Every structure is written in C-alpha cells, then in structure tokens.
Amino acid sequence: MAPASRPLDIITIGGSLAGLMTSISLRRLGHNVRIFERSPTPLLHDQGAGIVAGGDTQDFLNDYDETKTPSAVPSNTRLYLDKEGNVIHRESSLQHMTSWDLVYHICRANFDGVKSEYIKPDHLSRARRDGGQGMYQYGRQVVGLESAGSKAKVSFRSTIDGENQDDVKDELADFVVVADGASSEMRQLLSPSSPGRTYAGYLAFRGTVSEADITPEAVAVFVEKFPFFHAKGIQILAYVIPGPNGTLEQGKRKVNWVWYWNVDDSSDEFRAIMTDKHGARHKWSLPPGNNMVEDVWETQKQRARDLLPPQFAELVLKTESPFVQAVTDLEPPSDGKVWLLDGKAVLVGDSVAGFRPHTAASTSQAALHALRLPQVFRGEISREKYEEEVMDFAKRLQKHGVELGNRSQFGNHPFGSGYGDPSGADPRKA
Structure with a gap:
C-alpha cells in the first residue's frame, strides 16, 4: 500500500476501544476520521470492567496518549487460594491493571478532545x-458497506429517539475501519463463510467493590x-483497578472480580440470569446498572457463601451492581483475510477474533492493530505482512483462550480445589 x-x-464503524485506538493512530497520520457509533448517547456507558493492560496496550498509551494520564495499578504476585482462603501457591508476576472506562476516556481525550473528570484540564491541554x-458521531448504526468505485459506501440509520430511524443514509469514504465487535454485522455481511460468535458453555458474573470497603483479610x-x-x-479471580474517575489513590480504587460459572444456554437458569428485572432478555451480556433480578442475585450470593473462599465471598456479597457476560468464541475469518472491499476496508479488534477473557488479550489485540496499521499507511509494511x-x-x-477456558471450567486445574474430596466431585452439587 503506497503512502497516500x-x-x-x-x-470507523464502532466507537469502543478498538475503533478509538485505530482512529487515533490514523488521525495522527493526518487523515480525517469519523467514528460512527450506534449508541444514541455522546459517551458510551461505563462497562464496569477491569482490563489487564498487556504490553501492546501499554505501548499504545505510551505512544499515543498525549495527556500522559496515569492509567494502571501494578500487580506483582499471582496467588492461588483454597476453599478456606489459604494461599496454596504463589508466583512472581508483574502485570498492570486498568479499567475500561479510564482507557475509554483517555482515548476520547486524544481523539476528539472530550473533557471528563478522568482527565485533568492541564493534561487535556x-x-x-x-x-x-x-469526529465522534453517535447514534449512527451502520447497516451496509459496499464498494462505490474507488471509494466505499457506508449506509447507516439513526438510533436517536425523535429522529426517523427507518431512514437509511449513505456516506462515502476513502477507507473504512470495521470495529463493530465480536458480533460484527459487517464481518457477517462481507465474509459470510466465516464462523459466527458461539457460546462457550459458561457465564462470567462480574462486579466491583471499593477498596475502602473490604476487610484486612481481603x-x-x-x-x-x-x-x-x-x-x-x-473459577474466580480479582484484582485492583482505578477507582471513580480513574483515581489511582490507594484506598479509593476498586477491586474488580470475575466469577466463571457453567450454565447450559438452553436451561431455565440461563434464561433467568440473562433476563433483566424489567423482563428484557439479553443475548450476550446483562449490563451493569442494577439490572439483575433480585432472586437471581440472591441465589448467586448464597452460592458464594457455600462455595467460595471467604475473601472472594466477601467481594460478591458486597457488590451492589453485578453484571453478567456470556463467554463466547469467535474464530478468525476462515479465509484468513482481514482486508475487505479490495483493500478499502479492514477488520480490527474483536471483529477479527473474539477471545475468551482468560487470555486478557482483547484490548491488546485492539492496540496491536492500532500500532501496526499506520505502518501499512506509511508504506513501511505491506498489507500482506x-x-x-x-x-x-x-x-x-x-x-489459547479455548484451552485455558476448557481446562478451567470442564477439566482439572492444577491448583483446583476438590474441597478435600479425593474423587474431585463437583462441589456445586454437594
């Protein structure tokens, strides 16, 4: 690809992290970038989620975050607990933990200068x-993408209340970044033979608790x-992430936990968990914001008391707004192609492949694409490379994610607990 x-x-189709990161790096090359985000609000809602900031994510922030906002909490040790809460194994392992909302606001500050409580005014400048x-253009749901001579035609409709949501409009672009996630409609449209998103057989209950609210034992x-x-x-795990408005001040941060729980998607239990308290059924996630049915949450809290080490049970019981994500797989395109429309469009982020969260690699994948794509535009590497x-x-x-998840949820982990039962009987059925 010759330099323009x-x-x-x-x-860019999609305004979450992958779309923002890629848009920032291409805008810095001098190109004019518009993000079409289907959400009807100017800012995406806080996902309430922690992120393990891997090397590519840190490299992206180092290279492209001009605000130089501190973004991560270090974790120096990996621990494995038994049912009683005793440490049965430890290993030195430096990792950096951040939060979706902090990285999102850092990216918005660098892409279109959005002001927020996350970025200090002198840093924003x-x-x-x-x-x-x-330009971040919200309320635009893309419904079509096709070639139009030397350009690409993007068709979209409004998702904003009060606007005509049946009216489809078209915009032309020289290039399109497809960053609409693991359920990518554009990937399905332009690469219909590629595998679709599938449920892996278990859910991830998630939540956060203020660092100030946990006991010394926790x-x-x-x-x-x-x-x-x-x-x-x-499997359940936890780590400290930035607190409200991205604060890294000790005592004001949050403890983020993730609890994987096997559930058949044809079961009554699955339907109950994925139906919010307003009666709406959700396919892939039950979002934060006090949406879980009270009886469902009470059942899970009782399971925490019965099945988890006391430190983890404490986190679950103190969580006020839990949410749920279905763990899914999305294999890479079967033809091995990420370039679409004769090179006028490219898949990035989770639209290329959706990883199970055990890999902690989803944000790293987005960052990798944002770091490497400018090299193609500058002519430093080929599209094929x-x-x-x-x-x-x-x-x-x-x-790797499939292997980790299947071992964790359907196999025997080397530091797993059988609650003292040498037969390894399922403790959830005890």
Missing part, C-alpha cells in the same frame, strides 16, 4: 490537535495482587 498523497476520509480531524490477598480460586466448574501478523496473533490467542 493527500489526507484520506476514513470512517497536552492532547495534540495536529494531524487530521476527528486486602491481604487482593490489593496489588492477582488471586485465583479454582474448583470443578468454577500486516494480515499475516494480525492473523497469527488472532489464531494463537483464540486457541
């Missing part, structure tokens, strides 16, 4: 306004450590 002789008009223009295993508990059909690297990463991590 003029600034390109680029449309550092964000470079050189390069191309950046502090001992959670603060700046990465503890796990395994039993048959169960880029595709090879992207697909290699996707295949390795997608396979």
Whole structure:
C-alpha cells in the first residue's frame, strides 16, 4: 500500500476501544476520521470492567496518549487460594491493571478532545490537535458497506429517539475501519463463510467493590495482587483497578472480580440470569446498572457463601451492581483475510477474533492493530505482512483462550480445589 498523497476520509464503524485506538493512530497520520457509533448517547456507558493492560496496550498509551494520564495499578504476585482462603501457591508476576472506562476516556481525550473528570484540564491541554480531524458521531448504526468505485459506501440509520430511524443514509469514504465487535454485522455481511460468535458453555458474573470497603483479610490477598480460586466448574479471580474517575489513590480504587460459572444456554437458569428485572432478555451480556433480578442475585450470593473462599465471598456479597457476560468464541475469518472491499476496508479488534477473557488479550489485540496499521499507511509494511501478523496473533490467542477456558471450567486445574474430596466431585452439587 503506497503512502497516500493527500489526507484520506476514513470512517470507523464502532466507537469502543478498538475503533478509538485505530482512529487515533490514523488521525495522527493526518487523515480525517469519523467514528460512527450506534449508541444514541455522546459517551458510551461505563462497562464496569477491569482490563489487564498487556504490553501492546501499554505501548499504545505510551505512544499515543498525549495527556500522559496515569492509567494502571501494578500487580506483582499471582496467588492461588483454597476453599478456606489459604494461599496454596504463589508466583512472581508483574502485570498492570486498568479499567475500561479510564482507557475509554483517555482515548476520547486524544481523539476528539472530550473533557471528563478522568482527565485533568492541564493534561487535556497536552492532547495534540495536529494531524487530521476527528469526529465522534453517535447514534449512527451502520447497516451496509459496499464498494462505490474507488471509494466505499457506508449506509447507516439513526438510533436517536425523535429522529426517523427507518431512514437509511449513505456516506462515502476513502477507507473504512470495521470495529463493530465480536458480533460484527459487517464481518457477517462481507465474509459470510466465516464462523459466527458461539457460546462457550459458561457465564462470567462480574462486579466491583471499593477498596475502602473490604476487610484486612481481603486486602491481604487482593490489593496489588492477582488471586485465583479454582474448583470443578468454577473459577474466580480479582484484582485492583482505578477507582471513580480513574483515581489511582490507594484506598479509593476498586477491586474488580470475575466469577466463571457453567450454565447450559438452553436451561431455565440461563434464561433467568440473562433476563433483566424489567423482563428484557439479553443475548450476550446483562449490563451493569442494577439490572439483575433480585432472586437471581440472591441465589448467586448464597452460592458464594457455600462455595467460595471467604475473601472472594466477601467481594460478591458486597457488590451492589453485578453484571453478567456470556463467554463466547469467535474464530478468525476462515479465509484468513482481514482486508475487505479490495483493500478499502479492514477488520480490527474483536471483529477479527473474539477471545475468551482468560487470555486478557482483547484490548491488546485492539492496540496491536492500532500500532501496526499506520505502518501499512506509511508504506513501511505491506498489507500482506500486516494480515499475516494480525492473523497469527488472532489464531494463537483464540486457541489459547479455548484451552485455558476448557481446562478451567470442564477439566482439572492444577491448583483446583476438590474441597478435600479425593474423587474431585463437583462441589456445586454437594
């Protein structure tokens, strides 16, 4: 791909982390980038989720965050607990933990200069306004993508209340970044033979608790450590992430926990968990915001009392707004291609491959794409070389996630607990 002789008009489909990261790196090259985000609000809602900030994510923030906002809490030790809460294994392992909402607001500050409580005003003023223009256009759900001569045609409709949501409009672009996630409609449209998103057989209950609200016994295993508990059909883990408005001040941060729980998607239990208190059924996630049916949450809290080490049970019982994500798989495109429309569009982020969360690699994948794609635009690497690297990463991590998840939820983890039962009987049925 030869370097462009003029600034390109680029449309990015999807305004979450992958779309933002890629848009920032392309805007910095001097191109004009518009993000089409289907959410009807100017800012995406806080996902309430922690992120393990891997090397690519840190590299992206180091290279592109002009606000230089501190973003991570270090974790120096990985711990494994038994049912009684005793540490049965420890290993030195430096990792950096952040939060979805902090990274999102850092990216918005760098893409289109959005002000927020997450970014100090003097830090926001550092964000470079050189390069191309950046526009975040919310309330635009893309419904079509096709070639139109030398350009790509993006068709969309409004999702904003009060606007005509049946009226489909078209915009032309020189290039399109497809970042609409693991349920990517554009990938299904343009690569229909590629595998679709599938349920892996278990859910992830999630939540956060203020660091100030946990007991000294919990502090001992959670603060700046990465503890796990395994039993048959169960894995739970936790780590400290930035607190409200991204604060890293000790005592004001949050403890983020993730509890994997096997559930058949045809069961009454699955339907109950994925139906919110307003009666709406959700396919892939029950979002935060006090949406869980009270009886469902009471059942899970009782399971926490019965099945988890006391430190983990404490986190679950003190969580006020739990949410749930279905653990899913999305294999890379079967034809090995991430370039679409004869090179006028490219898949990025989870639309390339959806990893199980055990890999902690979803944000890293987005960052990798944002770091490497500018090299293609500058003519430093070919599209084929880029595709090879992207697909290699996707295949390795997608396979690794399946292996980790299946061992954790359907096999025997080396630090798993049988609650003293040498037969390894399922403790959830005791």
